[in-house]
Amino acid sequence: MADxxxxxxxxxxTAAQFVLDHPTLTVVSAQATVDEFTxxxxxxxxxxxxxxxxxxxxxxxxxxxxLKKLQATVNGIIAQKNxxxxxxxxxxxxxAQ
Amino acid sequence: xTHRTANVIAICGVVLLGxxxxxxxxxxxxxxxxxxxxxxxxxxxxxxxxxxxxxxxxxxxxxxxxxxxQYVLANGLKQGQVANxxxxxxxxxxxPKALFNNLNNPNSLLGKEAAYxxxxxxxxxxxxxxxxxxxxxxxxxxxxxxxxxxxxxx
Numbered sequence: 001m002a003d004x005x006x007x008x009x010x011x012x013x014t015a016a017q018f019v020l021d022h023p024t025l026t027v028v029s030a031q032a033t034v035d036e037f038t039x040x041x042x043x044x045x046x047x048x049x050x051x052x053x054x055x056x057x058x059x060x061x062x063x064x065x066x067l068k069k070l071q072a073t074v075n076g077i078i079a080q081k082n083x084x085x086x087x088x089x090x091x092x093x094x095x096a097q
Numbered sequence: 098x099t100h101r102t103a104n105v106i107a108i109c110g111v112v113l114l115g116x117x118x119x120x121x122x123x124x125x126x127x128x129x130x131x132x133x134x135x136x137x138x139x140x141x142x143x144x145x146x147x148x149x150x151x152x153x154x155x156x157x158x159x160x161x162x163x164x165x166x167q168y169v170l171a172n173g174l175k176q177g178q179v180a181n182x183x184x185x186x187x188x189x190x191x192x193p194k195a196l197f198n199n200l201n202n203p204n205s206l207l208g209k210e211a212a213y214x215x216x217x218x219x220x221x222x223x224x225x226x227x228x229x230x231x232x233x234x235x236x237x238x239x240x241x242x243x244x245x246x247x248x249x250x251x
Contacts, residue, residue, distance in 0.1 A: 080167055089197070
């Protein structure tokens, strides 16, 4: 049988070094951070999708239009409209699946 | 656990997970921008006028009962300027049911606008989830996290 005792991937070595450098690290705190990381990447993906959708819905605007400013205004109006998107968007999610 | 420590671990987590996540380094600015954009509207939930509006203006954004008009009033803006800026987005004045009926017609302008509203709602929900996690962990969700390990461990 091959001796693999001292064979570790670079990721494992990095993780081990990190744990050594942070003795107060716990499973709970590590899990919480992984959860944060996952939530952040989920948000980023959703935000990028929303930006793409906004651009697609605003293709008729001329190049000089400040789409960021326009989007902020649109978002403000959407908030004012107080839409029940959970219900109104249900058909969108259903058709996307 | 402090927010700073959390971010150190998060960066390490990227390594551990073996994932190429360039977005992690871009996160602070994006997060700050998101919060800034949320504030840019200026009205928050504003008047709490409910939904609907019934297309009082006929979609032109000039009716006194339109949501655009209410937005203008709530933020001390000029009706004409906002309506001119919005152009096709004046369709936000439409009855919600009429607007969202176009979700099944994704190639139409109203369908695209409705799709954005839904995507934006999903994005806001995701941001809220993240903020809640950070707050629960004792961090400050409103302040941008450090962008690298050096700053995070300082």
